[in-house]
Amino acid sequence: MTWHSTCSGAPCKRSRYFYDVDGNCRADYTLGWGPLIVGSNHAGINAAVARQLEKGYTYGCQHIAEIELAELIVDSVPGVQQVIFSNTGTEAIQSAIRIARAHTGRDKILKFEGHNHGWLNNVLVSYRPKIVDSTLPQATCGGQPESEFTDTMVLPWNDIDALKDFFHRHGHEFACVLTEPVLANSGSCMPRPEYLETLIELCREYGAVSIFDEVITGFRIALGGAREYFGLEPDLSVYGKALAGGFTMSAVGGRAEMFEVLRDMRTIHSGTYNGTTFNIVAAIETIRELRKPGTYERMNAHGKAIAETLTASAAKYGLDAAVSGVGTVFSVHFGVKQAPRDYREMTRTDMETYGRFRAAMLDNGVQLLPDARWYVGTQHDDAVLEHVMEAIDASMKETMGCS
Ligand SMILES: Cc1ncc(COP(=O)(O)O)c(C=O)c1O
Missing domain, CATH: 3.40.640.10 (Type I PLP-dependent aspartate aminotransferase-like (Major domain))
Incomplete structure (x- = not known):
């Protein structure tokens, strides 16, 4: 994947992507730990x-x-x-x-x-x-x-x-x-x-x-x-x-x-x-x-599509995974078949594998939070979704050591 190379042009608009000090451009699902629901530079x-x-x-x-x-x-x-x-x-x-x-x-x-x-x-x-x-x-x-x-x-x-x-x-x-x-x-x-x-x-x-x-x-x-x-x-x-x-x-x-x-x-x-x-x-x-019509429907559909891709991709490479939450804020849990229902259950999920997946996602041009929580905003459009879906498949494959 080439997404994370230095971006100077077309698909990168500052409102949708995260730029690091080296000039790498990544799709951002951290949203500053939540606030950036309409993107930066709005x-x-x-x-x-x-x-x-x-x-x-x-x-x-x-x-x-x-x-x-x-x-x-x-x-x-x-x-x-x-x-x-x-x-x-x-x-x-x-x-x-x-x-x-x-x-x-x-x-x-x-x-x-x-x-x-x-x-x-x-x-x-x-x-x-x-x-x-x-x-x-x-x-x-x-x-x-x-x-x-x-x-x-x-x-x-x-x-x-x-x-x-x-x-x-x-x-x-x-x-x-x-x-x-x-x-x-x-x-x-x-x-x-x-x-x-x-x-x-x-x-x-x-x-x-x-x-x-x-x-x-x-x-x-x-x-x-x-x-x-x-x-x-x-x-x-x-x-x-x-x-x-x-x-x-x-x-x-x-x-x-x-x-x-x-x-x-x-x-x-x-x-x-x-x-x-x-x-x-x-x-x-x-x-x-x-308040603009359709805003929450679009964000939720985006998040739901990612959640489905995450669980399908985990199944494809032989990893148990479940997703909890709603489309605009959700968490992915590795190593369990059912989403946890409280803090005690949450502590039993496999965060070590998630850490490796997150590192692979970073290499594949997607910025994620360390605690497996994903935030979706209005800036996440279909172009970002397409990229994230590809990144999930590639990263899951790397994480599970599949060639
Ligand atoms: C549910 C919840 N309440 C309160 C806070 C504290 O907010 P702040 O970091 O703006 O002080 C946070 C911060 O993450 C939070 O997640």
């Missing part, structure tokens, strides 16, 4: 940001574009009546937790194994540790004092009985339950039928706030994220990544009632850069692009 985003740079970088007070973005989000996402803005997903998660605590007057939070909610100590627990049968949180890395996560409890995900049992014993103590609605960070595992519904219902019954962390799924698995995809309305949802197409923007949205604690000053949401203008206008342009 003409509409560039123009809006350029216009805004001439007007002002940040104002330190509410501005008209913030209102426009808020209205666009409310119009795009089912059940979101009000939003607040921050910069990163990590910050927005903390805002959601604070709102939940102020709303309930409780301190404890519940999260699930393998779920990532940003890099702060109260949530970066039991994310990539070895499995332990305990609801006590396990630090994910060095430098995390236990005193900073004593109010966090952890359960295995996708287990309705464990969730019910936990709530019956401790439900009244908890301010909120945080979940990725699709476990994108640990294998793109889909929720079992009724799991998310049960979680929301239990939260309502016990007076806890249900929070969907949609930093990955928001504006990705559907325009209205998991709320639209699953037809569910948790109390709060958190957005980041795809929301602003690569600019540093995040949001918390939900029922207007949830934001009462900010209006009556029971708590605060502050931050010098929460309304930084070019992030806001980038988000407006991204959402406008995503």
Whole structure:
């Protein structure tokens, strides 16, 4: 294959491909770990940001574009009546937790194994540790004092009985339950039928706030994220990544009632850069692009075609493989016949073989993430698909040592 040689011409447009420092050009399925859902160098985003740079970088007070973005989000996402803005997903998660605590007057939070909610100590627990049968949180890395996560409890995900049992014993103590609605960070595992519904219902019954962390799924698995995809309305949802197409923007949205604690000053949401203008206008342009008819159908069809090629090619060269997730974000699992349903199952997949496959894909002109997650964007057209399908076959053959 010749795709990865230095590109100067026709098929390479910067919006669709990844260029490294040596001038290699590759089809990119990392999308900057998710945000680049409409590609880099998007003409509409560039123009809006350029216009805004001439007007002002940040104002330190509410501005008209913030209102426009808020209205666009409310119009795009089912059940979101009000939003607040921050910069990163990590910050927005903390805002959601604070709102939940102020709303309930409780301190404890519940999260699930393998779920990532940003890099702060109260949530970066039991994310990539070895499995332990305990609801006590396990630090994910060095430098995390236990005193900073004593109010966090952890359960295995996708287990309705464990969730019910936990709530019956401790439900009244908890301010909120945080979940990725699709476990994108640990294998793109889909929720079992009724799991998310049960979680929301239990939260309502016990007076806890249900929070969907949609930093990955928001504006990705559907325009209205998991709320639209699953037809569910948790109390709060958190957005980041795809929301602003690569600019540093995040949001918390939900029922207007949830934001009462900010209006009556029971708590605060502050931050010098929460309304930084070019992030806001980038988000407006991204959402406008995503709202164009047929956008999600095309992205999903693209992702589905890759997923089918991956499993067919693995079978052809004698490797067990399964794919989980949806067309716009999915994970491929080697060494298993069925897609994992939670973090524990995900840790049993063959990442060593995936590592070799990923290296072969890089040589064959396709840039992939190390954790076997693939992101699809509007920039992935039929020409890219054709190339990726060829690359998958060639790379699978090399990985399996077939001549
Ligand atoms: C589901 C989820 N929540 C929160 C975060 C944190 O977002 P950020 O990296 O923007 O702080 C991430 C980051 O990858 C994420 O995947």
